[in-house]
Amino acid sequence: MDVLLQQLFNGLTVGSVYSLVALGLTLVYGILHIPNFAHGALYMVGGYITLMSMALMGVPYFIGIAISIVVVGSLAMVMERLVFNPLRHAPPIHDKIAAIGILLFLETLVQLVWGADYRAMPTPFADTVSFLGITVTWQRIMIIVAAVVVMILLQLFLKKTMVGAAIVAMSQNREGAFLVGVNANKVAMLTFFVSGALAAIAASIASPINLVYPGMGHLVILKAFVIIIIGGMGSVPGAIIGGYILGLTESLGATFISAAYSDLIAFVLLVVILTMKPQGLFAQKGAH
Amino acid sequence: MQGLKKMRMPLIFLLVALLFPLFTDNQYYIYVVTLAFIYAIAVYGMNLVGGYTGQLSLAHAGFFAIGAYALGLLTVDANVPYWLAFVLALVITTVIGTLVGLIALRTKEHFFAIYTLCVGYIIYLIIYEWDALTGGVRGLIGIESPAAIGPITFDTGISNYYLILVFLVLTVIFMKFLTESIVGRTYVAIRNSEELAQTIGINTMKQKLISFVISTFLAGLAGALYASFVRFIGPDISYTMMTFDFLMYAIVGGFGTLFGPVVGTLLIVILTQSLQFMEDFRMIIFGPLLVLLVIFYPRGIVGGYQMWKMKRAYKKKQRSVDQGSTYEGGD
Numbered sequence: 209m210d211v212l213l214q215q216l217f218n219g220l221t222v223g224s225v226y227s228l229v230a231l232g233l234t235l236v237y238g239i240l241h242i243p244n245f246a247h248g249a250l251y252m253v254g255g256y257i258t259l260m261s262m263a264l265m266g267v268p269y270f271i272g273i274a275i276s277i278v279v280v281g282s283l284a285m286v287m288e289r290l291v292f293n294p295l296r297h298a299p300p301i302h303d304k305i306a307a308i309g310i311l312l313f314l315e316t317l318v319q320l321v322w323g324a325d326y327r328a329m330p331t332p333f334a335d336t337v338s339f340l341g342i343t344v345t346w347q348r349i350m351i352i353v354a355a356v357v358v359m360i361l362l363q364l365f366l367k368k369t370m371v372g373a374a375i376v377a378m379s380q381n382r383e384g385a386f387l388v389g390v391n392a393n394k395v396a397m398l399t400f401f402v403s404g405a406l407a408a409i410a411a412s413i414a415s416p417i418n419l420v421y422p423g424m425g426h427l428v429i430l431k432a433f434v435i436i437i438i439g440g441m442g443s444v445p446g447a448i449i450g451g452y453i454l455g456l457t458e459s460l461g462a463t464f465i466s467a468a469y470s471d472l473i474a475f476v477l478l479v480v481i482l483t484m485k486p487q488g489l490f491a492q493k494g495a496h
Numbered sequence: 497m498q499g500l501k502k503m504r505m506p507l508i509f510l511l512v513a514l515l516f517p518l519f520t521d522n523q524y525y526i527y528v529v530t531l532a533f534i535y536a537i538a539v540y541g542m543n544l545v546g547g548y549t550g551q552l553s554l555a556h557a558g559f560f561a562i563g564a565y566a567l568g569l570l571t572v573d574a575n576v577p578y579w580l581a582f583v584l585a586l587v588i589t590t591v592i593g594t595l596v597g598l599i600a601l602r603t604k605e606h607f608f609a610i611y612t613l614c615v616g617y618i619i620y621l622i623i624y625e626w627d628a629l630t631g632g633v634r635g636l637i638g639i640e641s642p643a644a645i646g647p648i649t650f651d652t653g654i655s656n657y658y659l660i661l662v663f664l665v666l667t668v669i670f671m672k673f674l675t676e677s678i679v680g681r682t683y684v685a686i687r688n689s690e691e692l693a694q695t696i697g698i699n700t701m702k703q704k705l706i707s708f709v710i711s712t713f714l715a716g717l718a719g720a721l722y723a724s725f726v727r728f729i730g731p732d733i734s735y736t737m738m739t740f741d742f743l744m745y746a747i748v749g750g751f752g753t754l755f756g757p758v759v760g761t762l763l764i765v766i767l768t769q770s771l772q773f774m775e776d777f778r779m780i781i782f783g784p785l786l787v788l789l790v791i792f793y794p795r796g797i798v799g800g801y802q803m804w805k806m807k808r809a810y811k812k813k814q815r816s817v818d819q820g821s822t823y824e825g826g827d
Contacts, residue, residue, distance in 0.1 A: 241606075243606045243609065243610060291787055291791070294791050295790065295791060298790070298791075298794070299550070300605050300606065301546070301550060301552050302790045302791075302794060304552055304606070304609055305552075305743065305747060305786060305790050306786070306787045306790050306791070308740055308743065308786065309782075309783045309784065309785070309786030309787040309790070310783065310787060311783075312740060312744075312779040312782065312783040312786070313779055313780065313783025313784055313787075314783075315779065316776075316777050316778075316779035316780045316783065317780060319776070319777070320777050320780060426736065430613065430614060430617055433610045433613070433614070434614065437607070437610065441606070469621070469625060471621060472618060472621050472622075475614040475615075475617055475618045475621075476618070478610075478611070478614050479599075479611070479614065479615065479618070482599075482602075482603050482607065482611050483599045483602075486602040486603040486604070486607065487603075487607070
């Protein structure tokens with residue numbers, strides 16, 4: 209029983225991180241129909257910026273996260289301006305290749321600047337706490353709480369503000385949004401900023417329990433893709449639910465099936481789903 | 497004669513390739529160029545399914561690794577004679593490729609790219625984790641060189657060089673006939689618009705599958721050659737980064753052009769090898785290069801060259817037409 213509870217808790221932690229990453233990915237996909245392969249690199253850069261601002265400038269953890277949000281958000285925005293905007297009329301294959309180019313560049317750049325070592329990120333939440341017969345670190349609780357708070361804020365932003373509404377409008381109907389005067393360039397840049405910020409938050413809260421290294425984004429981004437396919441490309445609730453489903457499945461699978469192949473679960477899930485439904489679950493009408 | 501003139505550049509290139517080992521005693525140079533030839537064969541596969549048919553398959557390194565591991569395991573663990581193992585490795589890769597293709601090609605565009613990316617990662621994880629079969633992270637050591645065919649042996653670097661050159665030339669010739677045939681045009685039609693291709697009566701699923709299977713066959717061929725040439729294989733060769741490397745070779749040379757893969761692969765492999773210090777950091781330059789190429793020169797070096805030649809020919813024709821019209825006094 210304790211093992212089960214412990215694993216459920218771990219699943220929630222991992223799922224929270226997955227959800228945040230998948231949210232960024234799905235927002236960009238909803239607006240621009242770009243599967244942003246470089247999103248994993250943004251995640252990785254987010255982890256490094258937080259870690260390095262703590263290590264080099266000595267700022268506290270939360271200030272580090274704030275710096276990371278601004279830096280990675282701006283980086284994502286620059287990416288949109290310099291790369292994806294010029295490519296908006298190109299065949300879809302070009303976006304993917306360009307995204308891969310960015311991914312390779314960012315990863316190598318980080319490796320060049322900070323080396324390829326695995327680094328641990330310090331956290332003020334290192335103490336453990338016991339309840340209901342399980343023992344967890346405060347960091348894990350913080351991850352779950354932070355993820356929920358971020359999701360609520362995002363939801364409020366998308367539903368209650370004009371700018372957020374513009375993002376939603378554009379993902380629903382591009383031409384319709386233009387007709388009522390939505391500025392496509394601004395919305396695209398903003399979406400990329402939000403997407404980068406989400407990646408930075410996810411990386412910053414996950415890094416203290418994982419590690420920071422140049423390849424840390426690889427698996428996360430692949431799984432985020434799995435999630436948005438499960439949850440429907442471009443769907444916000446889908447990304448959140450999909451993230452938790454995957455997190456829970458993985459941590460239960462790792463305990464009760466095989467730890468070595470736990471990473472495989474996501475991909476087998478994806479292969480099975482796409483085999484049966486090539487358009488993904490919850491395929492939206494008219495979405496490409 | 498006209499045909500010969502058209503093929504002048506490739507023939508000069510082939511002559512240089514044939515004579516290259518006679519001009520250098522440096523085994524290392526021969527090694528690097530041979531490696532580039534092997535990669536070029538794999539890149540041809542990627543070029544066919546990605547560049548011509550327009551389906552970005554990101555599981556390519558996985559199939560490369562399946563070919564390599566099939567050959568390695570058959571010769572090292574099962575003691576199968578080399579050339580039999582070689583053929584079996586190709587069969588195994590092609591069969592797996594067909595199975596994957598049957599399912600993967602039901603998905604389209606982004607889904608296909610993501611699906612194949614995940615398939616590639618599954619292959620990597622299996623090779624990495626299935627210690628008992630593949631040797632896991634330690635890899636396979638001591639794979640034998642290609643066995644002698646009659647009096648010709650392949651135990652030196654130079655003999656391997658020529659063997660692999662033969663395979664490469666065969667690949668290029670095959671691709672030339674394939675892409676210039678009606679089948680090749682069918683692929684381009686699918687790339688330009690799958691719906692349109694369907695309306696003119698192309699069975700797009702079947703054609704995409706054939707193109708995908710050929711591409712995995714070429715990946716397997718390159719993998720098998722790689723295994724017996726380098727004689728050591730590890731899980732790294734199936735990793736996503738390897739696929740991205742192949743993709744980069746194809747894009748730089750020219751995606752969807754006949755000679756793009758050879759040009760791109762040779763150029764980048766030789767460039768990175770000659771700048772050894774760059775080995776780990778080559779993507780600092782090549783990452784942005786990839787982005788710039790797809791924005792400004794989506795057809796790469798070969799495509800750009802063809803474009804330049806066509807423009808020049810057009811201008812020449814324009815000029816002669818202009819002269820002609822003044823001579824006749826205009827209309």
